[in-house]
Amino acid sequence: MRSPKDFFRPLAVGAPAPVREVPFRPSRMIHFFDPGNEKMAAKIPAIAPTVDVLLGNLEDAVAADRKEAARSGLVNIAKTTDFGDTQLWTRVNSLDSPWALDDLITLVTEIGDKLDVIMVPKVEGAEDIHYVDRLLAQLEAKARIERPILVHAILETATGVANVEEIAGASPRMQGISLGPADLAASRRMKTTRVGGGHPGYLVREDPNPESAAGEARATFQQDLWHYTIARMVDACAAHGILPYYGPFGDIRDTVACEDQFRNAFLLGCVGAWSLHPVQIEIAKRVFSPAPADVAWARKVIAAMGDGTGAVMIDGKMQDDATYKQCQVVAQLADALAARDPELADAYAAAEKE
Ligand SMILES: CC(=O)SCCNC(=O)CCNC(=O)[C@H](O)C(C)(C)COP(=O)(O)OP(=O)(O)OC[C@H]1O[C@@H](n2cnc3c(N)ncnc32)[C@H](O)[C@@H]1OP(=O)(O)O
Numbered sequence: 124m125r126s127p128k129d130f131f132r133p134l135a136v137g138a139p140a141p142v143r144e145v146p147f148r149p150s151r152m153i154h155f156f157d158p159g160n161e162k163m164a165a166k167i168p169a170i171a172p173t174v175d176v177l178l179g180n181l182e183d184a185v186a187a188d189r190k191e192a193a194r195s196g197l198v199n200i201a202k203t204t205d206f207g208d209t210q211l212w213t214r215v216n217s218l219d220s221p222w223a224l225d226d227l228i229t230l231v232t233e234i235g236d237k238l239d240v241i242m243v244p245k246v247e248g249a250e251d252i253h254y255v256d257r258l259l260a261q262l263e264a265k266a267r268i269e270r271p272i273l274v275h276a277i278l279e280t281a282t283g284v285a286n287v288e289e290i291a292g293a294s295p296r297m298q299g300i301s302l303g304p305a306d307l308a309a310s311r312r313m314k315t316t317r318v319g320g321g322h323p324g325y326l327v328r329e330d331p332n333p334e335s336a337a338g339e340a341r342a343t344f345q346q347d348l349w350h351y352t353i354a355r356m357v358d359a360c361a362a363h364g365i366l367p368y369y370g371p372f373g374d375i376r377d378t379v380a381c382e383d384q385f386r387n388a389f390l391l392g393c394v395g396a397w398s399l400h401p402v403q404i405e406i407a408k409r410v411f412s413p414a415p416a417d418v419a420w421a422r423k424v425i426a427a428m429g430d431g432t433g434a435v436m437i438d439g440k441m442q443d444d445a446t447y448k449q450c451q452v453v454a455q456l457a458d459a460l461a462a463r464d465p466e467l468a469d470a471y472a473a474a475e476k477e
């Protein structure tokens with residue numbers, strides 16, 4: 124293990140200095156597209172201003188015989204598109220695949236100055252991050268990249284979940300972690316066949332009422348298959364100063380359940396989710412932006428709390444140092460999002476006047 128004193132040292136001569144704090148840039152939706160799919164690629168210039176992050180996906184969902192087309196498609200799109208202040212990310216192939224090395228070499232040397240974050244799938248432990256960390260430093264030095272490319276891990280194997288804390292803290296490049304419920308379900312041998320979301324069979328049933336006739340219907344309550352993993356991931360990320368995300372929701376037509384899944388993740392601490400289809404962009408934008416009424420309330424508490432210590436009563440609710448801190452989380456997120464999203468800024472300003 125490296126000495127803590129060396130943690131922020133570049134891993135190659137000529138590589139840029141690692142960041143000391145992960146920049147908080149709005150990333151409510153990480154919009155996936157296949158850069159080798161001409162129809163999808165043609166839509167990217169129009170989609171760019173409507174999303175926080177565009178992600179050129181090279182891994183799963185890109186057929187084996189289309190991997191090279193996807194890689195070169197991404198190089199071309201990055202070189203010819205004006206993304207404005209929308210971030211450009213990529214998801215490279217998994218480290219045990221025949222494509223990962225060429226993905227990293229090509230993308231960093233050709234478009235490393237355009238890429239903000241590289242998402243690494245199926246991360247199992249700190250060793251996977253260390254491998255990517257050193258390789259990126261070498262490639263950044265070679266390509267004379269001036270700011271470090273950050274790394275995002277997908278939590279989608281049982282081993283990865285067991286090691287999530289060490290993954291989160293493996294490198295100053297670590298920007299965040301996404302839940303990958305589809306691969307994780309397979310890795311854990313769960314008996315589902317879905318990409319995220321719930322399952323009607325995973326439930327609790329109310330106790331029988333001794334006064335009712337035998338066989339009388341008893342209410343059931345569907346449970347969240349992902350609560351445990353999201354909560355672990357959020358804690359690991361918060362402890363290491365990086366950002367947690369819900370991943371994909373594969374039932375594109377079920378926009379209601381998608382919104383519920385995203386909102387559970389938001390309330391538990393996630394800052395965004397993946398959008399796989401244009402219809403999911405607005406859902407993520409709505410869910411991962413705090414509601415104007417909540418922001419107005421947070422600002423009211425902050426104003427009433429002065430230096431943030433002591434206790435006051437507002438509308439019948441006790442406020443103290445801990446609610447003040449919660450309100451700061453909401454207000455700071457609102458400020459960061461409003462700076463990027465003028466419509467949201469207007470909605471926040473209007474709610475404060477009410
Ligand atoms: C478990 C995981 O790893 S999840 C991450 C990997 N998976 C992905 O990245 C999937 C990305 N999304 C997709 O491939 C597609 O959205 C699919 C296959 C799910 C559905 O695609 P379609 O059947 O074409 O959907 P649909 O007909 O509703 O699409 C409407 C239009 O939106 C376009 N579109 C669909 N998805 C996207 C997208 N992600 N980005 C941009 N445009 C898109 C389609 O090309 C289509 O264009 P058209 O109107 O010019 O024909």
Ligand SMILES: O=CC(=O)O
Binds near residue numbers: 244279306
């Ligand atoms: O890559 C994502 C997943 O759910 O698997």
Ligand SMILES: [Mg+2]
Binds near residue numbers: 303305
């Ligand atoms: Mg996966």
